[in-house]
Amino acid sequence: MQEFFKDTGIRKKRLLLTAFTITMVLAAACSVPSETSHGGEKKENVSETESGYEPGEHDKPEEGGKADTGDKAEQEESLEGEAVMELCRDIYEEAAEAGTLGSLEVTEAVVNRLGGHGYTAVDWENQINMTNPETVMEFCESVDEERQAEVTLLAIASSGGLTKYQCRTKDGKTTVIREDYQWKNGRCEQAGKIRYAADTWQYTKEGYLLFGGSYDSKEDYVLTLSEGWDGAALRVQPLDETCREYSRSYLLPIGYGQNNLFLTDWSEEEFGALDFYDVFDRLYPIVKGQPVPYKADENLNIGAEYQIPAEEFETVAASYFAIDKEELRERTxxxxxxxxxxxxxxxxxxxxxxxxxxxxxxxxxxxADGTITLFVNAVYPEEYASCAFSHKTVIRPLSDGGFQYVSNEVLPSGQELDLWWHSERLTEEEWEELYLP
Structure with missing residues (x-):
């Protein structure tokens, strides 16, 4: 049994489960107040001078005048964020009335409105070309050349929220101030603010800006036993709209989570290690229009098991794969x-x-045979990678408007593919070891 846990990594997950339980108990028992200054304002965990930024000429007071206090500067920054949201009030109000809030069209309208007012804006999902991207590229050059500069980035959430990143650099060090805004009862309000020295700031050959860093947070430490972390992966260079549409239609609905459709090599001639149970999980909501009804047991120590009628299981698989019943049955x-x-x-x-x-x-x-070969990069914000790995996926459009997945091939990169974040399904032996008495 000890060797079994060592080989499968399940021991680690049991320890994580124990740690999670203890953490939840601590979180429920402890109420940790935010660290505040004497004036009652929440402290910033990194000062501007500590992170390498010092006031420039534009920050200095006029002769005979007085320098702004930190509180006044923060109030002005907050007012600017609220003013940005107000520029798009009519778009949000019309979308709320029409029930289209969250649609790509509404998000695009907001991004373009802000771009028309001179702001550098993009959506969090990277489905819309960034407006005024040259400001980001100029700032990145300043970081590389260790010149003093600053830039404001606006990231729009499909839910209607907005994140404002105020980035400042000097001597190659960059400070990031993140402010989140949202609509509440018809008013724009600041929902949160953090400040940190960027551990990473890079503009990649794939056209992405990747940055992030950690910040002090007692709340996060109680919940995760670690510092708070913030990061972003924002596409700066424009992308062909057809590529975006193909991503939305063929890749994003499946993604990389809890399946290996795009993580292993397979084809219609040889399905290899493709897991059709994971395929069923990902495709069922698309085919049936509702969540998978076959749930795991609430007791994590009990393994749930169901018998799914053949017609139901095979209908889901056959909707997006050219596979006959006999082969599907052999592989399950x-x-x-x-x-x-x-x-x-x-x-x-x-x-x-x-x-x-x-x-x-x-x-x-x-x-020529009517199929389409898609060349795909896996973008991984948490690892600051705009191309963690690449794969080539072939799809076959059908005359009825549907399509089939034809094959997938993980492309060689010269390095071993590390999918540490992914877990395969348990084997028969592993499942019995865990759940059977």
Whole structure:
């Protein structure tokens, strides 16, 4: 048993489960107040001078005048953020009335409105070209050349929120001030503010700005036993709209979470290690229009098991794959006596890490046989990677408007593919070791 836990990594997850339980108890028992100054304002954890930024000529008072206090400067920054949101009030109000808030069209309208007012803006999902990207590129040059500069970035959330990043650099060191704003009862309010020295600031060859850093947070420490962390992966260079549409249609609905559709090599001739139980999990909501009804047990020590009617399981798989019933049954636990598929939903020990990469189509080829080859980069903000790995996925559009997945190939990069954040399903032996008495 000891060797089993060592080989599968399940021991680690059991320790994580224990740590999670203890942390929740501590969080419930402790109420940790925010660190405040004497004036009652929340302290910033990194001062501007500590992080390498000092006031420039534009910050100095006029002759005979007085320098602004820190409180006044922060109030002005907050008012600026609220003023930015007000520029788009009519768009949000019309969207709320029409029930279209959260749509790509509304988010694009907000980004373009802000861009028209001279702001550098982009959406959090990187589905819309950044407005005024030259300001970011100039700032990145200043960071590399260790010149003093600053830039303001606006990241728009589809829910209607806005994040304002005020970035300042000097001597190659960069400070980031993040302010979050949201609409509440018809008013724009600041929802949070943090400040940190950027541990990483890079503009990549794939056209992304990646930055992030840690900040002191007693609340985060109680919950995670670590400092707070903030980071962003924002596409600066424009991307072909067809590539974006292909990402939204073929890649993002599946993603990399709790499945290996885009993480392993397979084709219609040889499906390899492709897991059709994970395929079922990801495709069921798309095909049926509702969540998968076969849930894991609330007790993490109990392994749930279901018998799914053959027609139901095969209909989901056949909707997006050209695979015959016989092969599908051979690759799964089919029970011929009652015409069902044995199904075991993923449990705690098969869960992925919470923050994972997302796929982005960067190029494509329309093939003579009617298929389309998509060239995809895995963007991983938490690891500051705009191309953690690449893969080539082929899809086949159908005459009825649907499509099929034809193949996937992980492209060589010269380095071993490290999918540490991903967990495969338990084998039969592992499942029995964990759940059977």
């Amino acid at each position: 636990a089919y029970v011929p006596e009652d015409g069902t598929y044995r199904y075991r939903p993923r449990g705690f020990y098969e869960s992925d890490y919470s923050d994972i990469p997302f796929p982005e189509v960067t190029n494509y080829t329309e093939n």
